[in-house]
Amino acid sequence: MTSVPSHRLIDTNVPRYTSYPTAPHFHDGVTPETVSGWIDAIQPDEAISLYLHIPYCDRLCWFCACHTKQTFRYAPVADYLAMLYREIAMVGRRLAGRGIVRAIHLGGGSPTMLRPGDMKSLFGRLRKSFAIAADASVSVEIDPNDMDEARLDALAEIGTTRASLGIQDFDRRVQKAINREQSFETTRGIIEGLRTRGVGSVNVDLLYGLPFQTLATLGKTIELSLSLRPDRVAIFGYAHVPWFKKHQTMIDEATLPGPDARLAQAQGAATLICEAGYLPIGIDHFALPADSLAAAAREGRLTRNFQGYTDDPCETLIGLGPSSISRFRQGHAQNTPSTGAYGRMIEADSLAVIRGLSLSDEDRIRGWVIERLMCDFGFSAAALRSRFGTEAEMILQEAALLAQTSPHFVVDGDRFAIGADSHLFARSIAAHFDSYLSSRKARHSAAI
Incomplete structure (x- = not known):
């Protein structure tokens, strides 16, 4: 992994991370x-x-x-x-x-x-x-x-x-x-x-x-x-x-x-x-x-x-309503965005869900890390281990490598954090922990 220059982080297109995946x-x-x-x-x-x-x-x-x-x-x-x-x-x-x-x-x-x-x-x-x-x-x-x-x-x-x-x-x-x-x-x-x-x-x-x-x-x-x-x-x-x-x-x-x-x-x-x-x-x-x-x-x-x-x-x-997204403990679900299709499904006494995703254990770990980065600009290694046990080690290894290669991501004792002057890059930093990002073509908005 190589360091990403700041100007590249500005110009990067990444998700807004209102959910994960x-x-x-x-x-x-x-x-x-x-x-x-x-x-x-x-x-x-x-x-x-x-x-x-x-x-x-x-x-x-x-x-x-x-x-x-x-x-x-x-x-x-x-x-x-x-x-x-x-x-x-x-x-x-x-x-x-x-x-x-x-x-x-x-x-x-x-x-x-x-x-x-x-x-x-x-x-x-x-x-x-x-x-x-x-x-x-x-x-x-x-x-x-x-x-x-x-x-x-x-x-x-x-x-x-x-x-x-x-x-x-x-x-x-x-x-x-x-x-x-x-x-x-x-x-x-x-x-x-x-x-x-x-x-x-x-x-x-x-x-x-x-x-x-x-x-x-x-x-x-x-x-x-x-x-x-x-x-x-x-x-x-x-x-x-x-x-x-x-x-x-x-x-x-x-x-x-x-x-x-x-x-x-x-x-x-x-x-x-x-x-x-x-x-x-x-x-x-x-x-x-x-x-x-x-x-x-x-x-x-x-x-x-x-x-x-x-x-x-x-x-x-x-x-x-159409296009609305639900979040359950088991996963995410989205209603059809078409008002016509929505009406037909509801008239047939069916929920209007057309797609979603069941969460894996890895999804939950990565989702927690991404949410903490977006909300707190960092996370505690001890908290991650306490919540997810040995399965957290893979993410901690990724975090340690990112801290070695990025000037915007640092280690402070037990805490991995986005640097104080780099908070605007949070979406781009969070994207490093997104295992889905390169697995399917999806176009996103600019990071900043």
Whole structure:
């Protein structure tokens, strides 16, 4: 193994590691019958998280890589909800009262496209089919342009505890280039409306690496965003993957910042956010010191799932809706991304699962190491041995070799760690422990 220069790490395309193994390595050997068995194995008091996917938007942002489609009519959304209700009831019957839901995440697409009455009906169905803890967290992804007073009231009524607002960038030229025009005044009004209604935590999502974006324009966006004093800030690198999402061809690649400019934007953004009193969490999140995510990071409880960094400790996550991914103790499973195929499978009283992966013992070891690198930027050899026994030795040998050959990965006593100045390279360092990465063709986004 030879050392990889820093400029190569910047330019490397690697997974985001919201799971391990990552989704490109899922296969059709995991079926609805497989997942039915996994659900049957859930224990009566087992903690569960739910993710519900709303695969529609009333406008298509050209930067987006989510599984969604644009619609100007509400009828397809209403038809989809009827299928989602059936899936909720099906999974609920399979659970038969087992498991306790501790967290619910509503994502998309644009969940706030739902009409207020439908939003409340959806949560009524969830409460009918699942045992939901009284203190369960409820997080909702919000497009501020969808919002009105009635939707704000509905979010409060369903018990929203955290709202995540997509901002991306406030610069008008950048907004036009990504088809996401959204004013600061609109965003501020929605955040004020949420807080007035008792939503206790607000986070904002920003992007770097966008067309026409510069350090100066990004700095202005950060200044405006932080003036709203969100509890959390996430700043992701724009993933230009037009081979995966054809609408991204609407973005002129000549207007995108190069690798060095992306690195400068990522570093500059982190500096500005930290100077405003936020603590860095992993590679792309920041939180106020009193926030629960900051507490989880301090206490070594930070985890990573398909929604990114979280303080949600639930090992079992059940995904509902097309393209959603579930995580069980036995493995991962993904629903079909096609809304049509999803509807047909649900109408046939079948789970909509089309692929997944059963975890091996080696998968669990490598997954734990990769998660700790992404969350804590390192791991203890003693902790690895304690958790996995003699099977950990192979990974420890790989870690020792990497520490000898990479200036970004070091040994500090019992701990293997990414160097303090190399945290932005965490995805590339984690990829060294990914045994699947070279086994199948899969195209990924840029590491930074």
